[in-house]
Amino acid sequence: MLKIENLQVSVDGKKIVNGLDLEVKAGEVHAIMGPNGSGKSTLAYALAGRPGYEITGGKVTFEGRDLLALAPDERAHEGVFLGFQYPVEIPGVNNVYLLKAALNAARKHRGLPEVDAFEFLTLVREKMKVMNMDESFLSRGVNEGFSGGEKKRNEILQMLMLEPRLAILDETDSGLDIDALKVVANGVNTLRAPERSVVLVTHYQRLLDYIVPDFVHVLVRGRIARSGDKSLALELEKRGYDWISEEAA
Amino acid sequence: MAASLATRIAEQHAAAAASLPGDVVSGERRRSAIETLAVEGLPTTRDENWKYANLRPLDKVRFAPLAGAGAATAGSLPGVTPADLPAAVKDYARYVFVDGVFVPSLSAAVGKNGITVSTHRDSRADTLPSAAALAAMGRPARAATGGSASAAATLDAPATVHSTPASVGRPASATAGPGASPVVSALTAVGAPAKNDARFALLNDAFATDGATIKVAANTDCPTCIELVFVAQVESQTASSYPRVDLHVEANARVGLIERHVSVGSGANFVNAAVRVDIARGATVNHYLVQESGAKAVWFNTLSAILAQDAVYKLHAVSVGGLSARSTINVQLAGERADASVSMASLGDRQQIQDAFVLVEHVAPRARSTQTFRGIAAGRARVAFNGMVVVRKDAQGTDSQQSLRGLLAGPDAEIDVRPQLEIYTDDVRCAHGATAGKLDDNMLFYLLSRGIDPATAQRLLKWAFLEDVVAKIEVPELRRQIEHSLAGQMQEAAELKELL
Numbered sequence: 001m002l003k004i005e006n007l008q009v010s011v012d013g014k015k016i017v018n019g020l021d022l023e024v025k026a027g028e029v030h031a032i033m034g035p036n037g038s039g040k041s042t043l044a045y046a047l048a049g050r051p052g053y054e055i056t057g058g059k060v061t062f063e064g065r066d067l068l069a070l071a072p073d074e075r076a077h078e079g080v081f082l083g084f085q086y087p088v089e090i091p092g093v094n095n096v097y098l099l100k101a102a103l104n105a106a107r108k109h110r111g112l113p114e115v116d117a118f119e120f121l122t123l124v125r126e127k128m129k130v131m132n133m134d135e136s137f138l139s140r141g142v143n144e145g146f147s148g149g150e151k152k153r154n155e156i157l158q159m160l161m162l163e164p165r166l167a168i169l170d171e172t173d174s175g176l177d178i179d180a181l182k183v184v185a186n187g188v189n190t191l192r193a194p195e196r197s198v199v200l201v202t203h204y205q206r207l208l209d210y211i212v213p214d215f216v217h218v219l220v221r222g223r224i225a226r227s228g229d230k231s232l233a234l235e236l237e238k239r240g241y242d243w244i245s246e247e248a249a
Numbered sequence: 250m251a252a253s254l255a256t257r258i259a260e261q262h263a264a265a266a267a268s269l270p271g272d273v274v275s276g277e278r279r280r281s282a283i284e285t286l287a288v289e290g291l292p293t294t295r296d297e298n299w300k301y302a303n304l305r306p307l308d309k310v311r312f313a314p315l316a317g318a319g320a321a322t323a324g325s326l327p328g329v330t331p332a333d334l335p336a337a338v339k340d341y342a343r344y345v346f347v348d349g350v351f352v353p354s355l356s357a358a359v360g361k362n363g364i365t366v367s368t369h370r371d372s373r374a375d376t377l378p379s380a381a382a383l384a385a386m387g388r389p390a391r392a393a394t395g396g397s398a399s400a401a402a403t404l405d406a407p408a409t410v411h412s413t414p415a416s417v418g419r420p421a422s423a424t425a426g427p428g429a430s431p432v433v434s435a436l437t438a439v440g441a442p443a444k445n446d447a448r449f450a451l452l453n454d455a456f457a458t459d460g461a462t463i464k465v466a467a468n469t470d471c472p473t474c475i476e477l478v479f480v481a482q483v484e485s486q487t488a489s490s491y492p493r494v495d496l497h498v499e500a501n502a503r504v505g506l507i508e509r510h511v512s513v514g515s516g517a518n519f520v521n522a523a524v525r526v527d528i529a530r531g532a533t534v535n536h537y538l539v540q541e542s543g544a545k546a547v548w549f550n551t552l553s554a555i556l557a558q559d560a561v562y563k564l565h566a567v568s569v570g571g572l573s574a575r576s577t578i579n580v581q582l583a584g585e586r587a588d589a590s591v592s593m594a595s596l597g598d599r600q601q602i603q604d605a606f607v608l609v610e611h612v613a614p615r616a617r618s619t620q621t622f623r624g625i626a627a628g629r630a631r632v633a634f635n636g637m638v639v640v641r642k643d644a645q646g647t648d649s650q651q652s653l654r655g656l657l658a659g660p661d662a663e664i665d666v667r668p669q670l671e672i673y674t675d676d677v678r679c680a681h682g683a684t685a686g687k688l689d690d691n692m693l694f695y696l697l698s699r700g701i702d703p704a705t706a707q708r709l710l711k712w713a714f715l716e717d718v719v720a721k722i723e724v725p726e727l728r729r730q731i732e733h734s735l736a737g738q739m740q741e742a743a744e745l746k747e748l749l
Contacts (some may be wrong), residue, residue, distance in 0.1 A: 048698050049697075049698075050694055050698075051690065051694065071697070071703075072694065072697035072698050073697045073698075073699075073700050073701060073702050073703065073706075075698075076697070076698055076699055076700030077700050081698075082698050084695065084698075087695070088689075088691045088692050088694075088695040090692050090695065090696075090710070090713055091713060091716075091717065092712065092713025092714065092715075092716035092717060092720070093709055093710075093712075093713045097709075098696070098699065098701075101699075101701050101705065101709070102699040102700050102701060105699075105700035105701055105702065105705075106700050109700070141713075142695075158699065162699070162700070
């Protein structure tokens with residue numbers, strides 16, 4: 001599904017991702033861990049096409065297509081979803097409008113008509129239930145005045161509505177208490193399917209108790225220093241990252 | 250230039266004086282206005298608070314109203330029909346003025362005890378059609394025409410200035426425009442204390458041909474009350490009209506006033522409105538000011554409000570029309586615990602100039618004021634907001650807030666937002682924030698990452714930016730009309746329709 005080869009990404013002229021290789025097959029969940037500044041978020045942004053994240057080398061194919069040649073909105077249409085570490089507040093734009101506009105953009109891309117208003121509301125309510133969200137949230141501005149936990153839930157709600165084929169979740173667990181973490185994890189798990197993949201960027205092993213990954217990768221200085229299964233995350237929890245950094249040096 | 254302009258005004262006034270109705274403004278007061286103008290001159294762009302205005306069109310203006318606009322049209326119908334007017338707003342009694350003169354046939358009298366509206370041309374209730382009949386004839390507000398809205402601004406980063414609490418005399422500004430970074434100037438020294446600049450109101454005094462005098466008796470409750478529609482239809486390049494409103498609200502009354510300015514046809518004309526609002530103790534006024542003049546109109550407005558103890562004044566202004574528009578707004582908090590809020594949204598495109606100067610003066614203690622501005626400049630437009638707060642020495646316990654934001658939506662557009670503070674007492678809480686810049690990159694990318702195309706994302710964000718002000722309009726029908734008008738001005742009515 002996703003194949004990253006020797007990817008190099010610079011931000012403000014500084015190389016952050018430096019020769020990263022990763023293959024994610026359909027149905028797999030990959031966790032990307034690593035110390036601060038190792039390039040985890042840069043990788044996530046680069047895959048989503050954020051301006052300012054300059055690709056200086058390598059290639060990324062998604063479902064056989066050159067992902068890097070696509071604009072951010074086109075990547076979304078193809079089924080790539082980025083769950084933001086810091087979801088952006090947009091006062092004046094309703095959540096419901098954003099959800100509808102996003103859903104219709106995807107449908108338009110697939111040659112489908114705009115979603116019926118009733119169907120849409122039924123769908124939103126169903127997904128909001130999964131995320132344990134209150135109805136009143138729909139009429140509020142996008143992330144406006146949301147708590148940290150509400151913002152993360154909102155990200156997962158958007159993901160559930162859009163049903164991406166590849167979800168890249170950037171520290172979706174940060175700032176969550178244990179109850180919110182369970183809700184968010186449950187939301188992600190409901191989306192797991194043989195034709196979908198998830199890339200979880202996280203600092204902590206805790207999330208992986210609830211979303212069990214098929215693979216765990218440790219990023220050090222912009223490349224994958226070690227890969228393993230979920231036991232690697234447990235080992236990191238005990239030993240920290242230093243030993244891998246030293247090995248990689 | 251100013252001297253010759255004043256001279257020309259005096260000459261034209263002398264020629265027209267005999268035909269100007271004395272019951273609108275007395276001859277003595279008209280002469281006094283002309284004399285004051287002769288001494289003070291009209292503003293020029295060298296005046297600090299007029300530097301963003303476009304005063305050049307005045308050189309071509311013939312200041313006397315059209316012959317006959319004052320008196321002769323009585324009995325003859327104007328070339329304006331109800332279909333030319335914005336849709337009526339439910340429960341508001343509509344008074345229509347065409348080229349500054351009241352037109353009973355387009356109007357409906359207010360049917361509420363405690364409210365009297367008088368015009369030069371007597372508005373007897375029995376001669377007016379009912380509001381319902383007029384509403385049935387109305388149609389939705391017309392969307393202003395516009396040139397191409399520009400794509401993403403590729404200009405300057407936002408700049409902010411914050412200061413709280415502030416000390417004596419601290420103006421600051423944020424500007425963004427071609428070739429300039431948004432500048433937040435160091436706080437410059439303030440010269441003479443600000444005073445109300447009412448020179449264009451004097452010009453209205455001199456030439457006004459009609460006006461609405463509204464009296465609201467004590468304890469009257471009329472939250473949805475009166476709509477004044479001022480229609481400019483004169484087509485001549487040099488024609489003038491002088492909308493005029495006096496609103497007197499007695500103690501503990503509550504009143505809602507809608508003031509709209511529209512044009513029929515795209516005629517270039519000079520509209521110079523003067524509005525005075527006098528709010529007695531404990532009374533509340535909600536004032537909606539909507540400026541949707543035609544694309545060639547030169548529109549000036551002087552609004553002065555004075556608030557007594559515990560009075561509340563909420564002004565919601567939206568300015569989208571005109572080639573050159575300038576609002577001069579003076580609000581004086583003269584009574585203890587008075588509360589004033591001025592919210593304004595301006596939209597400029599093509600060659601438009603949207604300029605506003607707002608002076609809020611805290612005279613009495615423990616009064617509160619807020620100023621909120623959201624302006625978007627696209628095309629080659631200039632959008633300016635100069636918001637000044639003066640806290641006099643007896644105004645202890647003042648609470649004043651300013652939030653002024655401008656958005657550049659084109660590489661050739663210009664935004665000037667300028668908060669100014671003059672404080673002459675210690676015990677105050679003043680906060681001001683001003684930004685001028687382009688659309689927020691984070692917001693933009695967030696929308697793109699959800700599959701929304703760049704053009705739609707930009708429209709959405711521009712819309713959201715204005716909504717800060719528009720959402721506060723508590724009259725749902727009016728808010729919808731304004732939203733349609735803004736969407737039309739932004740040439741994005743179709744795409745934004747889902748928001749409306």
